[in-house]
Amino acid sequence: MPVRIIPPTPSAYVYPLLIKHLLHTSMTRAPDQEIVYRDLRRRTYREFRERIGRLASGLTQIGVDQGDVVAILEWDSDRYHECYFAIPMMGAVMQTVNVSLTPEDIAYTIVDSGATTVLFNADFAPLVAKLRPHLEAVRNWVSMLDRPDQPVTAMSVNAEYEALLSIGSPYFPFPDFDENAVATIFHTTGTTGRPKGVHFSHRQIVMHSMAVLVEYGLTPKHGRFHRDDVYMPMTPMFHVHAWGAPYTTTLAGCKLVFPGRYSPEIFVKLIASEGVTWTHCVPTLLQMLLTAPGSESVDLSRLRMVIGGSALPPSLARAAMARGIDVFGGYGMSETAPMLTTSHIKSKHLGGDFEEELRYRIAAGIAAPLVDLRIVDANMAEVPHDGEAVGEIVVRAPWLTTGYLNNPEASEVLWGGGYLHTGDVASIDADGYVRIADRIKDIVKTGGEWVSSIALENIIMEMPGVRKAAVIPIRDVKWGERPLALVIRDPEHPEAISEDDVRLHVASYVERGLISKIAIPENVTFVAELPLTSVGKIDKKTLRALYS
Template sequence: MIWLDDNGITAESVLDTNSKHVVGEYEALLASASDEFEFADFDENTVATTFYTSGTTGNPKGVFFTHRQLVLHSLTLVATFAMMPEGQGVSFNDVYMPATPMFHVHAWGMPYTSTMCGLKQVYPGRYIPELMVNLIKQEGVTFTHGVPTVLQMLLQQAEVSDTHFDGLKMTIGGSKLTEGLAKAGMARGIKCVTGYGMSETAPLLCTTDVIDTSLSEDEQISQRCKTGKPVLMVDVQLWSDNNELVPADGESTGELVVRTPWLTQSYFKNEDKGNELWQGGYLHTGDIAKMDADGTVQITDRLKDVIKSGGEWISSLELETILSLHPSVADIAVIGVEDEQWGERPLALVVKKATHAETEAEEIRALAEQAVERGLLPSYGVPKQFKFLDELPKTSVGKHDKKVMRTMFG
């Protein structure tokens, strides 16, 4: 075991005496090494990394990527962010800090890209809200990324410390960026956009298109919360249950399937699941989506999360987006629970803000009823059941764990 300690404090108190450790600054460790080291030549298709999926829809599965795939993914990230306008993309002047664990899909590949571009990088260690907010302000961090839970943590800490982030750019992925959360972020100076991908895809597949600043704030927020357009070298299609092409008309839905040079080719020691993943020559994401004629994708739900009620499908993600706009909602998840008459009905699991402890379920449900009146939600999609919780179950990377929620409440 190698112990890297950035503050010079000995690690002997937490490691047994037989453990090996290096004490000192990372820069000092680099300075003590030879700058003449040469890596041995190897095949670019050699596997470089292996890790496991977070297991939100089943058991964790091992995925793996080659050196070539990681380089291609990194180059695509560079090109994607470089082509965005000022204030939305990433440039050489940006200061990068990941708010995603390094073990979670290579911290979304951004440490590779940031090193490739020579950006200043700030690594927070443990994800402690007060520490992260202080680092963002002290080090001038301008770009970060993480799951919605991390953004909620930052906003809660910012409210306590009365901090404004002055245009911090943040890509949100792992779970849906709801309009309520995006609006709260913008109020604190955080420009949120959506990044879409999964462990099997290294991860980036889509990101928010260029924001039209002539739009109203609500229209901009809606745009920021869309899954976005495929990045360079990504081929996406919508397929039916029979693996037939679904039209990109902005209305029809199907499973999102993808091809690009940096996708895992199978699952580690699980060839059967790997074959399922790659049916028909495309990687099956397990996400239901619709796509506009211009290529803009909108994920409507996970195949395993969609609520089947009376023969109709109810999107848990659409419900979460609508209900998140209530000012009392700090966090929300919607799951399907068994119902004798309808098969399944939606259950809304809500974490209220401390400042809105007296809010009743009927007040939040009213938003869904208003959405029905505006034609944004079918009447059978309005949830009648609400549960208020102190915290929602989450995975090790902070994503909503609906598998656990269904076990607890389904």
């Protein structure tokens, strides 16, 4: 027999999970709460809501329709925040263009998404002029000026952003539609080949926002988020919806601070002047924040901070905690919107032995509510929850992209077996903590053993005299693969360390049973810098190509 479905009463409102509904709380509970944008421009949620209406109305007047894709090339700003809501709420799709890509890749991603309207900051006018001949589908060009006198190239545009808002009505009637309508598109980087487009529906964004708040509210003692917090995202808005922060904070109705440009000096200044209590970022930015000029004189002890993008190195976590920051790891990816796990530590693991607590704080963490996370072997069988066995993390959740744009082959690989394959190798312990061992392709498969490049990097980075390290597998006739350690020396350290020093350091961890003997790298190379991806991770793809 089928399950029982009772058709709703004809008059009943069957509530679609649409982004517009995230605004109810801010509009009734916190209409006068302020949002702070770069240049310290301040608006209340009420003003924000009016500008959303004007933007949707203005875009409609220049011909943007439901289903149209609107590409954004912009620094983080009030306008970007408005686009996050107005464009999906009118039934169109917002493409957040990664402005740090090459011009070729930017053109590729705009064509791939099928965008017909482009909104661009005047700073990108020269780029846009260059791309324009390759973007035949684009009918509408809207410029965005930071100052009235900002130079724009001679290219014709349909409208300037503020002019568009001034002709728009704040009372734009945002319609209801299918909650599975695509709300956003952006492209992932750092993988082989062209950027791949991921897409998220209204339903997925609403469910992700709810789950983030459940996860951040349920934690008893640390890493908690609440309505009196002041949230400042420290990752760009073009990337994974700034980890969903503009949506979750608006649902909470709390004070939001957008730093605009990604400079550690600005972060430090805003933390002090705006009373920021919550943020998120990648390890590189946290390091920059801690060492930024003036940082020492700012009280960071009220800050809670989740670190993602790549693993939180223990040395960095120690440095942040020494400044009083409640720092902890989280894990997710572009394809997962991004939250999958957070290291909201159980009370029994807090406040005891510091190094033990640190081991929990730097873990990827425990699966968030509604996340069905499994760690599986090649046959999709679950590995034991013993903190030792490793396998690939595969997941189901209500907010995962259901495939890559225009790329059925890659989509099928991503979703093989009905679970999203993260490509990350990890263990899980009896308390549910997931610890990432490595990317499947960064694992060093040597002499029948697997050596985690991340574990080896973390050990080398514990060494005085080392500023940064990257480990990649290189081919080896006898062993299959061997680790190559690329090390940046710390210039402030009294004497330069040698290759042998590095090997001896790793060997001391072997003696303590913390890593296999086979991991001691005979290949150690000192380098002046390491290439980074556009989102601040070490670019292992480039390193593998360089040292292959």
